[in-house]
Amino acid sequence: MSLKDTARTVAVLATLHDAIGDQLKTAKRELETGLRDAKAETGTQKIAVALAEGEDIGTATLVQPKPAAAVTDLEAFTAWVVAHCATEIERRFVTEVRPAFQKKLLAELTAAGTAEWADPETGVIHEVPGVTLQGRSAYTRLTVPDAGKAAIAAAWQAGTLTLPGITGPAEVETGAES
Structure with missing residues (x-):
């Protein structure tokens, strides 16, 4: 790979990383809020995580550490x-x-x-x-075993991975420096 190709790769990956990073923080906050609400309403502290096809790929758990x-x-x-x-x-x-x-x-x-x-x-x-x-603050733990990671990678490569709330390429901010 040439230096120019490497620079282009870094620029693209840095831009995508920044955009995905902000969305990840927002999604994690929403997950924790949702798990806290579910615990208050029904006592639920753990949910299965599945791809659109329905295959379970892991779990999301609200962890409440002991004092x-x-x-x-x-x-x-x-x-x-x-x-x-x-x-x-x-x-x-x-x-x-x-x-x-x-x-x-x-x-x-x-x-x-x-x-x-x-x-x-x-x-x-x-x-x-x-x-x-x-007391210590509850936090969310996401567990995705190797099989789940492989399923995510396969769905990504096949172009079948859909994520609600994730912005498309046209919505990535432009002009941001990394």
């Missing part, structure tokens, strides 16, 4: 660690909890689903101040 432990009052959390796990404190000009210990402790609290921690050496259960479990 995760987070330090919300650093001063109270640090004071508790100083009092109960002093070896996990690094003293410099400021007192702060070792990042590895904080990560480990928050992971344990997240797994337990509470801000209570059982000291593995003594068995004493501590209410850890400065830590709360916070």
Whole structure:
């Protein structure tokens, strides 16, 4: 391929990438909104994804992560660690909890689903101040296995792939620089 051909390929692909990228963001927002609405109305959190011909190619799922432990009052959390796990404190000009210990402790609290921690050496259960479990935003996960990707590619190559809401070549913005 000549340099001129390569430049043309890059220009075309960049223009298409930009146009498709904007439409992808919009479609993802619509999918997530639709899945949130479906969950609220019917409890549905997962739908099958099919090509126009009806062949299932994957799934779209609204994922609602469990709440995760987070330090919300650093001063109270640090004071508790100083009092109960002093070896996990690094003293410099400021007192702060070792990042590895904080990560480990928050992971344990997240797994337990509470801000209570059982000291593995003594068995004493501590209410850890400065830590709360916070809800995390739901997100959409799209799963398309290799067979689904192959079906999409085959439909694309055959010219039978139709996508509602996807603009045609005449509607791609002109004059945009990449």
